[in-house]
Amino acid sequence: MNENNIEDKRHLRSIKTRQKLLEAAREVFIQEGFHKATITQIIKKARVGYGTAYVHFEGKEDFLVVLMENVMEKFYEIAEAAFLPASVNEAEEMIHKQTNEFLKMAEDEQKMLQVFEQAIGISPLVSEKWKNIREKFIQRISEDIAYAQRNGLARKDVHNELVARGWFFTNEMYLWEIVRNEYEHPVEQIAKNIASIYIKGLYL
Structure with a gap:
């Protein structure tokens, strides 16, 4: 050998x-x-x-950071889906689908996300990791908004990164409500409503 x-x-x-x-x-x-x-x-x-x-x-924080990366990669695959709509209607369909899949994933990964939430409040390392994950999502959403703006589908009088930040925080809030079992409406209904408000505010 x-x-x-x-x-x-x-x-x-x-x-x-x-x-x-x-x-x-x-x-x-x-x-x-x-x-x-x-x-x-x-x-x-x-x-x-x-x-x-x-x-x-080196320790349990290292374990959790890797597990967090693995779980959130599934979420990021949703955000990474090609976003090249040719019309506002097409953009609307895609955003509704992404929002619904993102929140459904929160249901599927609820138990592990509960652990992440605990750790974010305790561990500076895990908290910093979550901030980095958040920024990765915001950057991707920002790129999608910029594409829509360049192609005349979305308003150009708004800052793409600021809008992306607000949109991600909306999704994140509902994600943690699902994780904590604090949501009273079906995920599909939540996704449809928040996506509709986002689309009507941004797209022409």
């Missing part, structure tokens, strides 16, 4: 170990919550050695 094959096997084993640790961390966080969860619980559930675990993660 040559050195390249040995290195490839080590790399594959390392990836599998990391994935095992992340799956264990997700289970522990959901069961215990961020505050009570410990790295010892995660290591025991993953059935790996302490030394091996610390090669991949």
Whole structure:
């Protein structure tokens, strides 16, 4: 067996170990919550050695930051969908669809998002990570608005980034209401209403 094959096997084993640790961390966080969860619980559930675990993660905050990236990547895939409408009606359909999918994802990932919310209030590292995620979404929305403005579909007398910020904060507020089970109306109805107000205010 040559050195390249040995290195490839080590790399594959390392990836599998990391994935095992992340799956264990997700289970522990959901069961215990961020505050009570410990790295010892995660290591025991993953059935790996302490030394091996610390090669991949320094502490439970590191675990959660990676899990947050993984979960929010699913949300970001919705935001990343190509937004090249040729008409206001087409833009409206796309925005309604994106808004509905974003809030439905909050329902699907409710348990993990509950952990994120706890951690955001406790950990400066996780809080900073959430701010970075938020800015990534805002930047993407801002680009979509700028496209609509350039193509004569949206008002040009408003600042695309400021509007994007307000639109994301609206979605974020409803996201946390869903996470906390504080919402009284179906997700589809919430999405339809907030998207309609946003579209009527921005598009021509």
